[in-house]
Amino acid sequence: MKLPRRFFQPLATGAPAPFRELPVRLERMIHFVPPHNDKVRARVPELAGTVDVVLGNLEDAVPADQKEAARKGFVAMAQATDFAATGTGLWTRINALNSPWILDDLFTIVAEVGDKLDVVMVPKVEGPWDIHYIDQLLAQLEARHGVTKPILVHAILETAEGVANVDAIASASPRMHGMSLGPADLAASRGMKTTRVGGGHPDYRVIADPAGDAPRASAQQDLWHYTIAKMVDACMANGIKAFYGPFGDFSDGAACEAQFRNAFLMGCAGAWTLHPSQVAIAKRVFAPDPAEVAFAARIVEAMPDGTGAVMLDGKMQDDATWKQAKVIVDLAKLVAAKDPELAAVYKLG
């Protein structure tokens, strides 16, 4: 374990000091772009103003013979657009630590566009040792290339070992931005019997006790509840953010919305969008419900210093519900600052 006083020291001479607090940013969706696909890449300047984060994906879904093209495409798209002008985050997902591509990914990207990059998403993180490696390497590259803003690290939780080590991953470095659930790789790693990317499974259900000859009610359960809860606790305990990852069935918007909403209600800040059709879903889900915002605002107003007990519409409010209300009001303010339509609906001062 590193000494507490050394936790925030830069890991290389000349590297920027790590953030003490995460920058406050609205990240309802992390929109995946395949940078080797010229047609999709050409849409990025227009797309950038409509999503909270644009991520250039270099890992899975990029064929092995296109890895170099994806890396070059990412550099080109990072150079072509001023993401900061619209408050849009610029992220990349690098290849896994055991792949032949990761060094070229980081060496090229930090050298070429390190000053524009907000977050590096690291796949298949197994334990804190993976984060320590990336942390050190990024510090060396930041120092070499004069990058002045620290590049953050986002881990994908997608192996059984990673889930077992989730707390240690979340607290591994001040560079940690957050974590995303990777249901496809995690399902494979755990030996789960599904070919779906996220969402439920019709055979994962509970069944009511028999009652004579009546048909027995049964209901589908959430395969991801346990892991999302574990991830949210690990992240929030360490002051970083939790995200739901991909939902693979683009034809089932309702199921995507239900999966995203469960994650939102459980504490996640956002989810991945892999297709333009999922962006509107994420915008709808990861902004608080206007009626909840109005009620939360009444709680905050009724308890100006956040202490005591009051009744609102027959419901008891106290210091704890004031904190719940603050979560909703603070998020609504963040959304309103970016979305004039919701700002008009929320009517927050």
Ligand SMILES: CCC(=O)SCCNC(=O)CCNC(=O)[C@H](O)C(C)(C)COP(=O)(O)OP(=O)(O)OC[C@H]1O[C@@H](n2cnc3c(N)ncnc32)[C@H](O)[C@@H]1OP(=O)(O)O
């Ligand atoms: C499962 C574990 C993981 O690792 S998930 C993360 C890895 N996967 C990805 O990053 C996939 C990202 N998405 C994609 O590459 C594409 O959406 C794929 C899956 C290839 C489907 O594309 P396509 O067959 O063109 O779909 P489509 O005809 O319905 O597209 C309609 C128009 O939208 C465009 N589009 C598609 N995807 C994106 C995207 N991610 N960002 C921006 N634009 C996108 C298409 O080019 C198409 O455009 P147009 O209407 O023809 O001009």
Ligand SMILES: O=CC(=O)O
């Ligand atoms: O990378 C994401 C996953 O689900 O696997």
Ligand SMILES: [Mg+2]
């Ligand atoms: Mg994966």
